[in-house]
Amino acid sequence: MPVHVERCEGIAFLTLDQPQRRNSFDLSMAVALRDAVRGLALAPPKVVLLRSRGEHFSVGGDVHHFQQLLQRSPDARSAGVAQLVGAVNEAVLGLTDLPCPVLGLLNGAVAGFGLSLALGCDLLVAAEDARLVYAYGAIGITPDGGGSWHLPRHLGLHRALALALLNTPLSAQQAQVLGLVVEVVPADALPATGLALARRLAGAAAAAQTGAKRLLRAGLEGDLASALDRERGVFVSLCASDDFAEGVDAFCERRPAFFG
Structure with a gap:
């Protein structure tokens, strides 16, 4: 092939x-x-x-x-x-x-x-x-x-x-x-x-990477207000994820994070 x-x-x-x-x-x-x-x-x-x-x-x-x-x-x-x-x-x-x-x-x-x-x-x-x-x-x-x-x-x-x-x-x-x-x-x-x-x-948090890609690429177009709305929506959504909980706990406990 x-x-x-x-x-x-x-x-x-x-x-x-x-x-x-x-x-x-x-x-x-x-x-x-x-x-x-x-x-x-x-x-x-x-x-x-x-x-x-x-x-x-x-x-x-x-x-x-x-x-x-x-x-x-x-x-x-x-x-x-x-x-x-x-x-x-x-x-x-x-x-x-x-x-x-x-x-x-x-x-x-x-x-x-x-x-x-x-x-x-x-x-x-x-x-x-x-x-x-x-x-x-x-x-x-x-x-x-x-x-x-x-x-x-x-x-x-x-x-x-x-x-x-x-x-x-x-x-x-x-x-x-x-x-x-x-x-x-x-x-x-x-x-x-x-x-x-x-x-x-x-090894990184997959959902956060996906969100970052979409936000940054979308940020090439449109105005700041639209970008802020997109950021808020993705941020709130990811706050419910296991990766976010693990990342916060790992930071506070001063240990490496292990994302699923």
């Missing part, structure tokens, strides 16, 4: 597994990712760890697949492109909507849809060799996978425009300075670092 999921100790390992193609996306890869995310939505884990096999996270769309589409009639070409983009868009939306944290591990090229997919994660850790590239303009096309939504929100409008119009790669270190990634590590330390962080996330 070009994309597969393994589960262990509350962690779902979502792996892009086409290293010979630098994890580029044709229709089969896009559908495999979409279906994998659908499965995660049906039975959410405590945390999702998105990773890739090989030297590159993903170079984005498979240009050879696009070349094949160009040989078709205009109607067939448009239908093929719509099918591909529809699958990757559903995958990103589904990943972003998961109630659990989604952690992405980046290495090598993170380009085009690969960048859009990465930005759909909640947290990113990058290897020192990671390079984040807009890339769409190089083949005369515009973003898919939510790139146009995420980039200005992460970077601000003018930095996002510079990335898109100049197509200058961002190093892992630059991405960390800009706040896109939380940590940069040597390439050989990426798997262990990611696993340690995933375990840390899996």
Whole structure:
């Protein structure tokens, strides 16, 4: 399978597994990712760890697949492109909507849809060799996978425009300075670092993490009054949870909290 999921100790390992193609996306890869995310939505884990096999996270769309589409009639070409983009868009939306944290591990090229997919994660850790590239303009096309939504929100409008119009790669270190990634590590330390962080996330209070994700993402839109109303509703709801009681007791007793 070009994309597969393994589960262990509350962690779902979502792996892009086409290293010979630098994890580029044709229709089969896009559908495999979409279906994998659908499965995660049906039975959410405590945390999702998105990773890739090989030297590159993903170079984005498979240009050879696009070349094949160009040989078709205009109607067939448009239908093929719509099918591909529809699958990757559903995958990103589904990943972003998961109630659990989604952690992405980046290495090598993170380009085009690969960048859009990465930005759909909640947290990113990058290897020192990671390079984040807009890339769409190089083949005369515009973003898919939510790139146009995420980039200005992460970077601000003018930095996002510079990335898109100049197509200058961002190093892992630059991405960390800009706040896109939380940590940069040597390439050989990426798997262990990611696993340690995933375990840390899996041990936290799940309902509180879900609430934080929804509140912070919703806070990107709307006014302060609406945000305050949402915060109050979630806070009051979680006050009735076992995790909240455990967290308060553990703090007062000066001991580690153990969340269910």
